[in-house]
Amino acid sequence: MKVFRILSRNIRDSFKSVFRNFSLSAASISCISITLVVVSIALLLSVNVNSFTSKVESDVTIVVFLDKDISEDRMYEIGDEIKQIANVGQDKSDVVLNDKMKIRKEMMDSSDTYKSVLDNYPDRATNPLQDAYHVKVVDIEKMGITAKALERIDGVESVKYGEGMVERLINIFDVVRKVTYIVVIALIIVTAFLISNTIKITIFSRKREIDIMRLVGASNINIKIPFIFEGLFLGIMGSIIPIIITTYGYSAIYSYFDGQLFGNIIHLVKPNSTIFNISGILIIIGMTVGMFGSWRAVRKHLKI
Amino acid sequence: MELITIRNASKTYKTGVTAIHDLDLSIKKGEFVFIIGSTGCGKSTLIKMLYREEKPTSGQIYIGGIDVAKIKNRKVYKIRRKLGVVFQDFKLLPKSTVYENVAFALEIFGLPTEEIHNKVVKVLELVGLKNKAKQYPHQLSGGEQQRVAIARAIVNGPKILICDEPTGNLDEKTSLEIMNVLQAINKLGTTVIVVTHDTEIVGKLKNRVIELDQGRILKEYEEGAFVYEGV
Numbered sequence: 001m002k003v004f005r006i007l008s009r010n011i012r013d014s015f016k017s018v019f020r021n022f023s024l025s026a027a028s029i030s031c032i033s034i035t036l037v038v039v040s041i042a043l044l045l046s047v048n049v050n051s052f053t054s055k056v057e058s059d060v061t062i063v064v065f066l067d068k069d070i071s072e073d074r075m076y077e078i079g080d081e082i083k084q085i086a087n088v089g090q091d092k093s094d095v096v097l098n099d100k101m102k103i104r105k106e107m108m109d110s111s112d113t114y115k116s117v118l119d120n121y122p123d124r125a126t127n128p129l130q131d132a133y134h135v136k137v138v139d140i141e142k143m144g145i146t147a148k149a150l151e152r153i154d155g156v157e158s159v160k161y162g163e164g165m166v167e168r169l170i171n172i173f174d175v176v177r178k179v180t181y182i183v184v185i186a187l188i189i190v191t192a193f194l195i196s197n198t199i200k201i202t203i204f205s206r207k208r209e210i211d212i213m214r215l216v217g218a219s220n221i222n223i224k225i226p227f228i229f230e231g232l233f234l235g236i237m238g239s240i241i242p243i244i245i246t247t248y249g250y251s252a253i254y255s256y257f258d259g260q261l262f263g264n265i266i267h268l269v270k271p272n273s274t275i276f277n278i279s280g281i282l283i284i285i286g287m288t289v290g291m292f293g294s295w296r297a298v299r300k301h302l303k304i
Numbered sequence: 305m306e307l308i309t310i311r312n313a314s315k316t317y318k319t320g321v322t323a324i325h326d327l328d329l330s331i332k333k334g335e336f337v338f339i340i341g342s343t344g345c346g347k348s349t350l351i352k353m354l355y356r357e358e359k360p361t362s363g364q365i366y367i368g369g370i371d372v373a374k375i376k377n378r379k380v381y382k383i384r385r386k387l388g389v390v391f392q393d394f395k396l397l398p399k400s401t402v403y404e405n406v407a408f409a410l411e412i413f414g415l416p417t418e419e420i421h422n423k424v425v426k427v428l429e430l431v432g433l434k435n436k437a438k439q440y441p442h443q444l445s446g447g448e449q450q451r452v453a454i455a456r457a458i459v460n461g462p463k464i465l466i467c468d469e470p471t472g473n474l475d476e477k478t479s480l481e482i483m484n485v486l487q488a489i490n491k492l493g494t495t496v497i498v499v500t501h502d503t504e505i506v507g508k509l510k511n512r513v514i515e516l517d518q519g520r521i522l523k524e525y526e527e528g529a530f531v532y533e534g535v
Binding site (some may be wrong): 002003005006009017018021025084170208209212214215216217218219222 | 343382411
Protein backbone atom coordinates (compact mmCIF):
# COMPACT_ATOMS: atom_id res chain seq x y z
CA MET A 1 0.00 0.00 0.00
CA LYS A 2 2.81 2.35 0.99
CA VAL A 3 4.79 1.54 -2.15
CA PHE A 4 1.67 2.03 -4.25
CA ARG A 5 1.06 5.44 -2.64
CA ILE A 6 4.64 6.55 -3.24
CA LEU A 7 4.51 5.34 -6.85
CA SER A 8 1.20 6.99 -7.65
CA ARG A 9 2.42 10.27 -6.14
CA ASN A 10 5.60 9.99 -8.20
CA ILE A 11 3.59 9.55 -11.38
CA ARG A 12 1.33 12.48 -10.45
CA ASP A 13 4.31 14.72 -9.65
CA SER A 14 6.19 13.77 -12.82
CA PHE A 15 3.13 14.64 -14.85
CA LYS A 16 2.75 17.96 -13.06
CA SER A 17 6.37 18.87 -13.49
CA VAL A 18 6.25 18.23 -17.24
CA PHE A 19 3.70 21.07 -17.38
CA ARG A 20 5.24 23.25 -14.68
CA ASN A 21 8.58 23.32 -16.48
CA PHE A 22 6.78 23.67 -19.76
CA SER A 23 9.38 25.58 -21.78
CA LEU A 24 12.08 23.02 -21.03
CA SER A 25 9.69 20.11 -21.50
CA ALA A 26 8.70 21.60 -24.86
CA ALA A 27 12.38 21.77 -25.83
CA SER A 28 12.87 18.11 -24.94
CA ILE A 29 9.66 17.07 -26.66
CA SER A 30 10.53 18.89 -29.89
CA CYS A 31 14.04 17.46 -29.87
CA ILE A 32 12.62 13.97 -29.46
CA SER A 33 10.01 14.63 -32.17
CA ILE A 34 12.48 15.91 -34.74
CA THR A 35 14.95 13.08 -34.28
CA LEU A 36 12.21 10.45 -34.27
CA VAL A 37 10.84 11.83 -37.57
CA VAL A 38 14.30 11.28 -39.07
CA VAL A 39 14.44 7.78 -37.59
CA SER A 40 10.99 7.09 -38.99
CA ILE A 41 12.03 8.20 -42.50
CA ALA A 42 15.14 6.00 -42.30
CA LEU A 43 13.04 3.04 -41.15
CA LEU A 44 10.52 3.50 -43.96
CA LEU A 45 13.34 3.71 -46.52
CA SER A 46 14.95 0.62 -45.10
CA VAL A 47 11.69 -1.37 -45.12
CA ASN A 48 11.06 -0.39 -48.76
CA VAL A 49 14.60 -1.11 -49.91
CA ASN A 50 14.35 -4.48 -48.23
CA SER A 51 11.04 -5.33 -49.79
CA PHE A 52 12.23 -4.17 -53.23
CA THR A 53 15.43 -6.20 -53.12
CA SER A 54 13.63 -9.31 -51.89
CA LYS A 55 11.09 -8.96 -54.66
CA VAL A 56 13.75 -8.55 -57.35
CA GLU A 57 15.61 -11.55 -55.96
CA SER A 58 12.50 -13.68 -56.01
CA ASP A 59 11.85 -12.67 -59.64
CA VAL A 60 15.22 -13.88 -60.89
CA THR A 61 14.66 -16.91 -63.10
CA ILE A 62 16.90 -19.51 -64.77
CA VAL A 63 15.85 -20.30 -68.33
CA VAL A 64 16.61 -23.89 -69.34
CA PHE A 65 16.61 -24.30 -73.18
CA LEU A 66 15.93 -27.84 -74.41
CA ASP A 67 17.40 -29.51 -77.51
CA LYS A 68 15.60 -28.45 -80.70
CA ASP A 69 14.69 -31.99 -81.76
CA ILE A 70 13.55 -33.16 -78.30
CA SER A 71 10.53 -35.49 -78.14
CA GLU A 72 7.41 -34.35 -76.35
CA ASP A 73 7.65 -37.19 -73.79
CA ARG A 74 11.27 -36.37 -72.94
CA MET A 75 10.28 -32.71 -72.58
CA TYR A 76 7.83 -33.55 -69.78
CA GLU A 77 10.31 -35.97 -68.12
CA ILE A 78 12.89 -33.21 -67.91
CA GLY A 79 10.36 -31.16 -65.94
CA ASP A 80 10.27 -33.86 -63.22
CA GLU A 81 14.07 -34.18 -63.23
CA ILE A 82 14.47 -30.43 -62.76
CA LYS A 83 12.25 -30.56 -59.66
CA GLN A 84 14.53 -33.17 -58.11
CA ILE A 85 17.57 -30.89 -58.21
CA ALA A 86 18.49 -29.30 -54.89
CA ASN A 87 17.72 -25.57 -54.49
CA VAL A 88 14.95 -25.65 -57.14
CA GLY A 89 11.67 -24.21 -55.80
CA GLN A 90 8.95 -26.84 -55.27
CA ASP A 91 5.95 -24.64 -56.08
CA LYS A 92 3.98 -25.21 -59.27
CA SER A 93 4.97 -21.73 -60.42
CA ASP A 94 8.67 -22.36 -59.70
CA VAL A 95 9.17 -24.70 -62.66
CA VAL A 96 7.16 -23.56 -65.68
CA LEU A 97 7.31 -25.10 -69.12
CA ASN A 98 7.26 -22.75 -72.11
CA ASP A 99 6.30 -25.10 -74.89
CA LYS A 100 7.51 -23.85 -78.32
CA MET A 101 4.06 -24.41 -79.83
CA LYS A 102 2.57 -22.27 -77.08
CA ILE A 103 5.14 -19.54 -77.67
CA ARG A 104 4.46 -19.68 -81.40
CA LYS A 105 0.73 -19.14 -80.78
CA GLU A 106 1.39 -16.23 -78.41
CA MET A 107 3.72 -14.57 -80.93
CA MET A 108 1.25 -15.04 -83.78
CA ASP A 109 -1.48 -13.49 -81.67
CA SER A 110 0.68 -10.52 -80.76
CA SER A 111 1.58 -9.28 -84.25
CA ASP A 112 0.63 -9.78 -87.88
CA THR A 113 4.28 -9.91 -89.03
CA TYR A 114 5.00 -12.82 -86.71
CA LYS A 115 1.80 -14.42 -87.88
CA SER A 116 2.76 -14.29 -91.54
CA VAL A 117 6.24 -15.71 -90.85
CA LEU A 118 5.24 -18.41 -88.39
CA ASP A 119 2.36 -19.58 -90.58
CA ASN A 120 5.05 -21.35 -92.63
CA TYR A 121 6.00 -23.61 -89.68
CA PRO A 122 2.77 -25.32 -88.58
CA ASP A 123 4.08 -28.29 -86.50
CA ARG A 124 6.62 -29.19 -83.76
CA ALA A 125 9.13 -30.66 -86.21
CA THR A 126 9.42 -27.49 -88.28
CA ASN A 127 8.88 -24.90 -85.50
CA PRO A 128 12.18 -22.93 -85.29
CA LEU A 129 11.56 -21.80 -81.72
CA GLN A 130 12.93 -23.63 -78.68
CA ASP A 131 11.18 -25.33 -75.73
CA ALA A 132 12.29 -23.93 -72.39
CA TYR A 133 11.68 -24.28 -68.63
CA HIS A 134 11.61 -21.19 -66.42
CA VAL A 135 13.04 -22.23 -63.06
CA LYS A 136 13.05 -20.29 -59.76
CA VAL A 137 15.52 -21.14 -57.02
CA VAL A 138 15.26 -21.08 -53.24
CA ASP A 139 18.68 -19.56 -52.45
CA ILE A 140 19.68 -17.04 -55.07
CA GLU A 141 23.33 -17.12 -54.00
CA LYS A 142 23.63 -20.79 -55.04
CA MET A 143 22.18 -20.06 -58.47
CA GLY A 144 25.43 -20.81 -60.30
CA ILE A 145 25.66 -24.33 -58.86
CA THR A 146 22.01 -25.02 -59.62
CA ALA A 147 22.46 -23.79 -63.20
CA LYS A 148 25.38 -26.21 -63.68
CA ALA A 149 23.28 -29.11 -62.38
CA LEU A 150 20.49 -28.18 -64.78
CA GLU A 151 22.94 -28.07 -67.67
CA ARG A 152 23.94 -31.72 -66.99
CA ILE A 153 20.40 -33.03 -67.60
CA ASP A 154 20.15 -35.05 -70.79
CA GLY A 155 18.24 -33.12 -73.47
CA VAL A 156 19.16 -29.68 -72.10
CA GLU A 157 20.92 -27.55 -74.66
CA SER A 158 21.85 -24.52 -72.63
CA VAL A 159 21.05 -22.60 -69.43
CA LYS A 160 20.76 -18.81 -69.13
CA TYR A 161 20.30 -16.77 -65.99
CA GLY A 162 22.11 -13.51 -66.66
CA GLU A 163 25.41 -14.87 -65.34
CA GLY A 164 27.52 -12.15 -63.79
CA MET A 165 24.61 -9.70 -63.80
CA VAL A 166 22.73 -11.60 -61.10
CA GLU A 167 25.79 -11.97 -58.93
CA ARG A 168 26.53 -8.27 -59.23
CA LEU A 169 22.92 -7.39 -58.44
CA ILE A 170 23.02 -9.58 -55.33
CA ASN A 171 26.22 -7.93 -54.19
CA ILE A 172 24.82 -4.43 -54.71
CA PHE A 173 21.62 -5.29 -52.85
CA ASP A 174 23.65 -6.74 -50.03
CA VAL A 175 25.61 -3.50 -49.70
CA VAL A 176 22.46 -1.37 -49.94
CA ARG A 177 20.79 -3.40 -47.21
CA LYS A 178 23.80 -3.24 -44.92
CA VAL A 179 24.06 0.51 -45.45
CA THR A 180 20.41 1.08 -44.55
CA TYR A 181 20.80 -1.07 -41.41
CA ILE A 182 23.89 0.89 -40.35
CA VAL A 183 22.16 4.22 -41.03
CA VAL A 184 19.12 3.22 -38.97
CA ILE A 185 21.21 1.92 -36.06
CA ALA A 186 23.51 4.97 -36.13
CA LEU A 187 20.50 7.28 -36.19
CA ILE A 188 18.95 5.52 -33.20
CA ILE A 189 22.19 5.84 -31.23
CA VAL A 190 22.60 9.50 -32.16
CA THR A 191 18.96 10.10 -31.20
CA ALA A 192 19.51 8.40 -27.87
CA PHE A 193 22.38 10.71 -26.99
CA LEU A 194 20.73 13.82 -28.36
CA ILE A 195 17.53 13.21 -26.43
CA SER A 196 19.30 12.16 -23.27
CA ASN A 197 21.41 15.32 -23.38
CA THR A 198 18.37 17.53 -23.83
CA ILE A 199 16.70 15.88 -20.88
CA LYS A 200 19.93 16.26 -18.95
CA ILE A 201 19.77 20.01 -19.47
CA THR A 202 16.14 20.00 -18.34
CA ILE A 203 17.14 18.23 -15.16
CA PHE A 204 20.31 20.24 -14.53
CA SER A 205 18.09 23.27 -14.35
CA ARG A 206 16.33 21.53 -11.48
CA LYS A 207 19.39 20.89 -9.37
CA ARG A 208 17.77 22.98 -6.67
CA GLU A 209 14.79 20.67 -6.56
CA ILE A 210 17.05 17.64 -6.21
CA ASP A 211 19.04 19.36 -3.44
CA ILE A 212 15.84 20.10 -1.56
CA MET A 213 14.68 16.52 -1.95
CA ARG A 214 17.96 15.30 -0.48
CA LEU A 215 17.65 17.78 2.33
CA VAL A 216 14.23 16.63 3.47
CA GLY A 217 15.47 13.04 3.59
CA ALA A 218 14.61 11.58 0.19
CA SER A 219 16.63 8.47 -0.61
CA ASN A 220 18.33 8.16 -3.99
CA ILE A 221 15.50 5.97 -5.26
CA ASN A 222 12.92 8.51 -4.03
CA ILE A 223 14.70 11.16 -6.09
CA LYS A 224 15.31 9.10 -9.21
CA ILE A 225 11.85 7.63 -9.77
CA PRO A 226 9.90 10.85 -10.45
CA PHE A 227 12.56 12.01 -12.90
CA ILE A 228 12.57 8.66 -14.67
CA PHE A 229 8.78 8.85 -15.02
CA GLU A 230 9.16 12.39 -16.30
CA GLY A 231 11.58 11.14 -18.97
CA LEU A 232 9.07 8.45 -19.87
CA PHE A 233 6.28 11.02 -20.31
CA LEU A 234 8.54 13.29 -22.37
CA GLY A 235 9.43 10.31 -24.57
CA ILE A 236 5.78 9.36 -25.11
CA MET A 237 4.77 12.94 -25.86
CA GLY A 238 7.74 13.37 -28.19
CA SER A 239 6.76 10.33 -30.24
CA ILE A 240 3.17 11.48 -30.87
CA ILE A 241 4.00 13.91 -33.68
CA PRO A 242 6.40 11.52 -35.48
CA ILE A 243 3.73 8.80 -35.31
CA ILE A 244 1.14 11.15 -36.80
CA ILE A 245 3.57 12.23 -39.52
CA THR A 246 4.48 8.62 -40.30
CA THR A 247 0.87 7.46 -40.41
CA TYR A 248 -0.56 10.24 -42.56
CA GLY A 249 2.62 11.05 -44.48
CA TYR A 250 3.35 7.52 -45.65
CA SER A 251 -0.29 6.78 -46.48
CA ALA A 252 -0.40 9.99 -48.51
CA ILE A 253 2.82 9.13 -50.37
CA TYR A 254 1.54 5.61 -51.02
CA SER A 255 -1.75 6.78 -52.48
CA TYR A 256 -0.14 9.65 -54.42
CA PHE A 257 2.18 7.25 -56.25
CA ASP A 258 -0.45 4.54 -56.26
CA GLY A 259 2.01 2.23 -54.50
CA GLN A 260 4.54 2.30 -57.38
CA LEU A 261 7.67 4.27 -58.20
CA PHE A 262 9.41 4.55 -61.62
CA GLY A 263 6.52 3.05 -63.48
CA ASN A 264 6.13 -0.48 -62.33
CA ILE A 265 9.68 -1.12 -61.13
CA ILE A 266 9.48 -0.35 -57.40
CA HIS A 267 6.44 -1.40 -55.42
CA LEU A 268 6.04 0.46 -52.11
CA VAL A 269 5.30 -1.57 -49.01
CA LYS A 270 1.61 -1.42 -48.08
CA PRO A 271 1.03 1.18 -45.32
CA ASN A 272 -1.19 -0.64 -42.80
CA SER A 273 1.08 -3.05 -40.98
CA THR A 274 4.25 -1.04 -41.75
CA ILE A 275 2.85 2.09 -40.09
CA PHE A 276 1.73 0.06 -37.11
CA ASN A 277 5.16 -1.54 -36.65
CA ILE A 278 7.10 1.68 -37.15
CA SER A 279 4.84 3.58 -34.73
CA GLY A 280 5.50 0.87 -32.16
CA ILE A 281 9.24 1.16 -32.71
CA LEU A 282 9.09 4.97 -32.43
CA ILE A 283 7.19 4.98 -29.16
CA ILE A 284 9.51 2.35 -27.69
CA ILE A 285 12.59 4.37 -28.73
CA GLY A 286 11.03 7.54 -27.27
CA MET A 287 10.19 5.90 -23.95
CA THR A 288 13.47 4.07 -23.50
CA VAL A 289 15.59 7.01 -24.50
CA GLY A 290 13.54 9.38 -22.31
CA MET A 291 13.97 7.18 -19.26
CA PHE A 292 17.64 6.54 -20.00
CA GLY A 293 18.33 10.27 -20.39
CA SER A 294 16.65 11.14 -17.10
CA TRP A 295 18.36 8.36 -15.25
CA ARG A 296 21.77 9.42 -16.55
CA ALA A 297 21.16 13.06 -15.63
CA VAL A 298 19.89 12.41 -12.11
CA ARG A 299 22.68 9.97 -11.40
CA LYS A 300 25.20 12.75 -11.98
CA HIS A 301 23.52 14.91 -9.36
CA LEU A 302 23.46 12.16 -6.78
CA LYS A 303 27.20 11.66 -6.75
CA ILE A 304 28.40 13.45 -3.66
CA MET B 305 20.89 13.85 28.22
CA GLU B 306 23.27 14.69 25.36
CA LEU B 307 21.62 14.61 21.95
CA ILE B 308 24.63 15.88 20.01
CA THR B 309 28.22 15.15 20.99
CA ILE B 310 31.16 16.39 18.96
CA ARG B 311 34.58 15.00 19.87
CA ASN B 312 37.89 16.36 18.55
CA ALA B 313 36.28 17.19 15.22
CA SER B 314 38.44 18.85 12.58
CA LYS B 315 37.61 19.73 9.02
CA THR B 316 40.16 20.59 6.37
CA TYR B 317 38.85 21.24 2.85
CA LYS B 318 40.60 19.99 -0.28
CA THR B 319 41.83 23.53 -0.83
CA GLY B 320 43.90 23.21 2.35
CA VAL B 321 41.71 25.55 4.39
CA THR B 322 41.02 24.24 7.88
CA ALA B 323 37.56 25.38 8.88
CA ILE B 324 37.21 23.51 12.18
CA HIS B 325 40.04 22.77 14.63
CA ASP B 326 39.74 19.99 17.19
CA LEU B 327 36.30 21.03 18.34
CA ASP B 328 34.48 19.53 21.36
CA LEU B 329 30.86 20.36 21.96
CA SER B 330 27.75 18.80 23.41
CA ILE B 331 24.15 19.88 23.10
CA LYS B 332 21.39 18.50 25.32
CA LYS B 333 17.95 17.40 24.24
CA GLY B 334 15.52 20.32 24.19
CA GLU B 335 18.19 23.05 24.18
CA PHE B 336 18.10 26.23 22.08
CA VAL B 337 21.64 27.10 21.03
CA PHE B 338 22.98 30.02 19.02
CA ILE B 339 26.27 29.64 17.20
CA ILE B 340 27.80 33.02 16.44
CA GLY B 341 31.06 34.35 15.06
CA SER B 342 32.44 36.44 12.23
CA THR B 343 32.39 35.37 8.57
CA GLY B 344 34.72 32.43 7.96
CA CYS B 345 34.84 31.35 11.61
CA GLY B 346 33.59 27.86 10.69
CA LYS B 347 30.02 28.08 11.92
CA SER B 348 28.51 27.00 8.61
CA THR B 349 30.98 24.11 8.30
CA LEU B 350 30.06 23.01 11.81
CA ILE B 351 26.37 22.68 11.07
CA LYS B 352 27.02 21.22 7.61
CA MET B 353 28.79 18.41 9.45
CA LEU B 354 25.72 17.98 11.65
CA TYR B 355 23.39 17.35 8.74
CA ARG B 356 26.15 15.43 7.00
CA GLU B 357 26.61 17.68 4.01
CA GLU B 358 30.30 17.59 4.97
CA LYS B 359 32.30 14.89 6.74
CA PRO B 360 34.82 15.78 9.44
CA THR B 361 38.44 15.07 8.43
CA SER B 362 38.97 13.61 11.90
CA GLY B 363 36.99 13.17 15.12
CA GLN B 364 33.44 11.99 15.77
CA ILE B 365 30.02 13.58 15.57
CA TYR B 366 27.31 11.68 17.41
CA ILE B 367 23.66 12.48 16.90
CA GLY B 368 21.40 10.35 19.09
CA GLY B 369 24.27 7.89 19.54
CA ILE B 370 25.04 7.48 15.81
CA ASP B 371 28.36 8.66 14.40
CA VAL B 372 27.18 10.60 11.37
CA ALA B 373 30.69 10.78 9.92
CA LYS B 374 30.55 7.04 9.34
CA ILE B 375 27.27 7.04 7.41
CA LYS B 376 27.69 6.14 3.74
CA ASN B 377 26.63 8.69 1.15
CA ARG B 378 23.66 6.69 -0.03
CA LYS B 379 22.43 6.24 3.54
CA VAL B 380 22.60 9.95 4.39
CA TYR B 381 18.84 10.26 3.95
CA LYS B 382 18.36 8.21 7.11
CA ILE B 383 19.96 10.89 9.29
CA ARG B 384 18.31 13.70 7.32
CA ARG B 385 14.91 12.30 8.24
CA LYS B 386 15.70 12.91 11.88
CA LEU B 387 16.73 16.52 11.29
CA GLY B 388 15.05 19.63 9.99
CA VAL B 389 17.21 22.17 8.18
CA VAL B 390 16.39 25.81 7.40
CA PHE B 391 18.51 28.10 5.20
CA GLN B 392 19.01 31.78 4.63
CA ASP B 393 17.67 31.49 1.06
CA PHE B 394 14.63 29.39 2.16
CA LYS B 395 15.16 26.73 -0.56
CA LEU B 396 11.50 26.42 -1.51
CA LEU B 397 10.17 24.87 -4.70
CA PRO B 398 9.12 27.98 -6.63
CA LYS B 399 6.49 26.26 -8.73
CA SER B 400 4.77 24.50 -5.84
CA THR B 401 2.27 26.03 -3.44
CA VAL B 402 2.94 26.56 0.27
CA TYR B 403 0.92 23.43 1.04
CA GLU B 404 2.80 21.36 -1.59
CA ASN B 405 6.18 22.60 -0.37
CA VAL B 406 5.43 21.36 3.13
CA ALA B 407 3.60 18.18 2.12
CA PHE B 408 6.53 17.24 -0.14
CA ALA B 409 8.63 16.36 2.92
CA LEU B 410 5.98 13.84 4.03
CA GLU B 411 5.01 12.39 0.67
CA ILE B 412 8.38 10.77 0.19
CA PHE B 413 7.65 8.62 3.25
CA GLY B 414 4.49 7.28 1.63
CA LEU B 415 2.11 8.48 4.36
CA PRO B 416 -1.65 8.36 3.67
CA THR B 417 -3.01 11.57 2.12
CA GLU B 418 -5.28 12.30 5.07
CA GLU B 419 -2.45 12.03 7.56
CA ILE B 420 -0.31 14.34 5.40
CA HIS B 421 -3.15 16.85 5.23
CA ASN B 422 -3.64 16.88 9.00
CA LYS B 423 0.05 17.29 9.71
CA VAL B 424 0.55 20.05 7.12
CA VAL B 425 -2.46 22.03 8.34
CA LYS B 426 -1.26 21.72 11.92
CA VAL B 427 2.25 22.88 11.16
CA LEU B 428 1.08 25.77 8.97
CA GLU B 429 -1.07 26.86 11.87
CA LEU B 430 1.96 26.73 14.16
CA VAL B 431 3.98 29.04 11.88
CA GLY B 432 0.95 31.27 11.26
CA LEU B 433 0.43 30.58 7.56
CA LYS B 434 -2.76 28.54 7.58
CA ASN B 435 -4.58 30.95 5.28
CA LYS B 436 -1.72 31.13 2.74
CA ALA B 437 -1.59 27.42 1.95
CA LYS B 438 -2.63 27.85 -1.67
CA GLN B 439 -0.21 30.67 -2.48
CA TYR B 440 3.09 30.30 -4.30
CA PRO B 441 6.43 31.34 -2.73
CA HIS B 442 6.78 34.42 -4.95
CA GLN B 443 3.48 35.73 -3.58
CA LEU B 444 4.85 35.72 -0.03
CA SER B 445 7.13 38.10 1.87
CA GLY B 446 10.62 36.98 2.92
CA GLY B 447 9.49 36.31 6.46
CA GLU B 448 6.56 34.24 5.26
CA GLN B 449 8.78 32.23 2.94
CA GLN B 450 11.08 31.47 5.85
CA ARG B 451 8.08 30.31 7.86
CA VAL B 452 7.20 27.90 5.04
CA ALA B 453 10.77 26.58 5.15
CA ILE B 454 10.49 26.14 8.92
CA ALA B 455 7.14 24.39 8.54
CA ARG B 456 8.68 22.00 6.00
CA ALA B 457 11.66 21.36 8.30
CA ILE B 458 9.52 20.42 11.31
CA VAL B 459 6.51 18.75 9.69
CA ASN B 460 7.81 15.22 10.19
CA GLY B 461 8.64 15.88 13.82
CA PRO B 462 12.45 15.96 13.79
CA LYS B 463 14.37 15.83 17.06
CA ILE B 464 16.69 18.61 15.94
CA LEU B 465 16.06 21.76 13.91
CA ILE B 466 19.17 23.28 12.36
CA CYS B 467 18.96 26.83 11.03
CA ASP B 468 21.73 28.37 8.92
CA GLU B 469 21.40 32.18 9.06
CA PRO B 470 17.58 31.97 9.01
CA THR B 471 17.20 35.73 9.34
CA GLY B 472 20.06 36.74 7.04
CA ASN B 473 17.71 38.09 4.40
CA LEU B 474 15.11 39.59 6.70
CA ASP B 475 14.57 42.94 8.42
CA GLU B 476 14.80 43.30 12.18
CA LYS B 477 11.10 43.02 12.98
CA THR B 478 10.61 39.98 10.75
CA SER B 479 13.78 38.41 12.15
CA LEU B 480 12.38 38.65 15.64
CA GLU B 481 9.12 37.08 14.49
CA ILE B 482 11.03 34.16 12.97
CA MET B 483 13.02 33.76 16.19
CA ASN B 484 9.76 33.68 18.12
CA VAL B 485 8.49 30.90 15.88
CA LEU B 486 11.73 28.99 16.53
CA GLN B 487 11.33 29.55 20.29
CA ALA B 488 7.79 28.18 20.10
CA ILE B 489 9.04 25.08 18.28
CA ASN B 490 11.73 24.65 20.93
CA LYS B 491 9.10 24.83 23.68
CA LEU B 492 7.36 21.84 22.04
CA GLY B 493 10.52 19.80 22.73
CA THR B 494 12.61 20.15 19.55
CA THR B 495 16.30 20.92 20.00
CA VAL B 496 17.05 24.06 17.97
CA ILE B 497 20.48 25.15 16.72
CA VAL B 498 20.69 28.55 15.06
CA VAL B 499 23.75 29.87 13.26
CA THR B 500 23.66 33.65 12.94
CA HIS B 501 25.85 36.73 12.82
CA ASP B 502 23.01 38.90 14.09
CA THR B 503 24.26 39.26 17.68
CA GLU B 504 21.68 41.94 18.49
CA ILE B 505 18.86 39.43 18.22
CA VAL B 506 20.94 36.84 20.11
CA GLY B 507 21.31 39.35 22.95
CA LYS B 508 17.55 39.75 23.16
CA LEU B 509 16.73 36.06 23.37
CA LYS B 510 18.76 34.89 26.40
CA ASN B 511 19.64 31.43 25.12
CA ARG B 512 22.86 29.43 25.28
CA VAL B 513 25.44 30.95 22.91
CA ILE B 514 28.59 29.42 21.43
CA GLU B 515 31.04 31.86 19.87
CA LEU B 516 33.42 30.48 17.26
CA ASP B 517 36.62 32.01 15.99
CA GLN B 518 38.91 30.47 13.37
CA GLY B 519 37.35 27.05 13.79
CA ARG B 520 37.66 26.94 17.59
CA ILE B 521 35.24 27.75 20.40
CA LEU B 522 36.20 31.22 21.56
CA LYS B 523 33.66 31.47 24.34
CA GLU B 524 30.53 29.75 25.65
CA TYR B 525 27.71 31.68 27.30
CA GLU B 526 25.13 29.96 29.50
CA GLU B 527 21.47 30.93 29.15
CA GLY B 528 21.08 34.68 29.63
CA ALA B 529 24.82 35.33 29.95
CA PHE B 530 25.32 36.83 26.49
CA VAL B 531 25.01 40.60 26.36
CA TYR B 532 24.80 42.51 23.11
CA GLU B 533 27.37 45.27 23.18
CA GLY B 534 26.63 46.95 19.87
CA VAL B 535 28.86 47.14 16.84
